[in-house]
Amino acid sequence: MSVSSSDLTDTGAGVSTSGGWAERLWATFTSLKVAGSLGLAVLILAGWEWLPGLLGIPVFIIPPASDVWAEFLWMIDRSALLYHTFITFMLVVVGFVIGCLLGAAGGYLLGISRNAEIVLSPYILALQIAPKVAFAPLFVLWFGYTFTPKILVAVLIVFFPVLINVLGAVRAVDQQQVDLARSFKANRLQIFSKIELPASMPAFFAGLRIGSTLAVIGVVVGELVGGNTGLGYLLTFAQGQANTPAVFVTISLLTLIGIIVYLAVVVVEGRVLRYMNRRPEF
């Protein structure tokens, strides 16, 4: 073999080597951004604490941050806040995981079978347009004040964005990549596992990100409609007592749950899509 190894024009041209100064500049920039975010948080908390009082807004409309914090500690002590938070968190995770699995399975099946897509697409469209949270009372009628209706609402609401994203990605798979696999005599299963599945991963994770925030909505609506556990229940309870600080506490914890699930998706996505060329998010 007489292929020489002296190609100055080609070898090594594509590998980017970031210089030390660029890295340092980026680090400075990042730390500035972090400082900016923290500063903004302090500003918001301070505004929340004192601004309503200065503007004459009554505390039962916007309670100051310190009242909400006190209510938070009191609720941990007296209202089993952590127990309710844990229940809601578990339901969100279970509903999210089931919804994602079903959505992905549906997306791949419809993406692979053109006929199934043609037959089912009007119904999927109808279900997608239907407001999923409106099913909560129906599910409570069916399953009573159990965990099931809450999980079902979450599953239903997570299902569609995942399905639509996966379906779109499978349909948009590069036909030339499929032809490449076919030219090596790949069977249908290999085309799926080696081309369609990995090619659809970015869209699948985009669907998961959307689903992770929707799962919280699904569970909360289920809990609002009926039952005596979870943050949704605490929310209606606090509303009944006109306990505005408790409502704020509950909303904050629901947000926290959403953030945790969302970040979990981002972390897994970073691992799975590590081949992709994009800038870090955090």
Added chain:
Amino acid sequence: MTVVQMADSGDRPDTVAEPTRLTFEQVTKQFPQRGNRRQRKRMITAVQDLSLICHDQEVVTIIGPSGCGKSTLLNMASGLDRPTKGRITVDDEPVDGPNSHVAFMLQKDLLLPWRTIRENVEFGQEIQGVSRAERRARAHELLAQYRLDEFADYYPHQISGGMRQRAALARTLANDPDVLLMDEPFSALDAQTKMILQRDLAQTLIARQKTALFITHDLEEAVALSDRVLVMSNRPGTIIEEIIIDLPDRDEPFARRQHPRMAGFTRRLMELLHLGDAPEQTTAKQRPH
């Protein structure tokens, strides 16, 4: 100038003793026109009664105007597409689907972005169930040959276009096909990278005793790399001229480009493709049937 005007290239007596690797026998390919329902009823003839033979270890290049059905030829030879009429054989077996005798390489490198360079090179063998150790060894050898061993664990987006196309060449060779089908593999590369890859390919074809059917728009590339150049007509595509490139140094395209007769061949190809004519007259003359 050694220009051989063929009356009918397909039906000529096969005077060469070498075995044939790839043959097209009176191949016609039609497909429905794209567009609305009424337009789809019209069939477009991409290739009409086309015959060609690639002998063992021969490099045959097809040139022709855009849209004359060159790529359709490669799709049919690789078994991804079937001819409407006629027969295609590879290693004397009729092509009735993808087969391991041939492998193709396109203008797009088609490296899978979620696989490292090594995993991309192993892709074909992985599909065919070759053991991990065996395909590792094969990939290692090919990556070393194409100066990519340092980049084996890089992802495609991390390396240059020339390196990506070399990786695609390594992937094409990993399954050890007899016939390489190449559709403008270097046309997206810059001029210098292109020349280096042409040399890599030329040396590989000689060293590994491969047969190749090569499609290009680059006339110099066609002359520098091939044993024979076939000129295709406008759609419906058929072969209107065969030019035997009897220059030495098929494994050294750099040397061939310096050859005094090089310019004569390219000028002849330009004439055949009417590249010097006025734009109104660019349609290639068709040989009467």
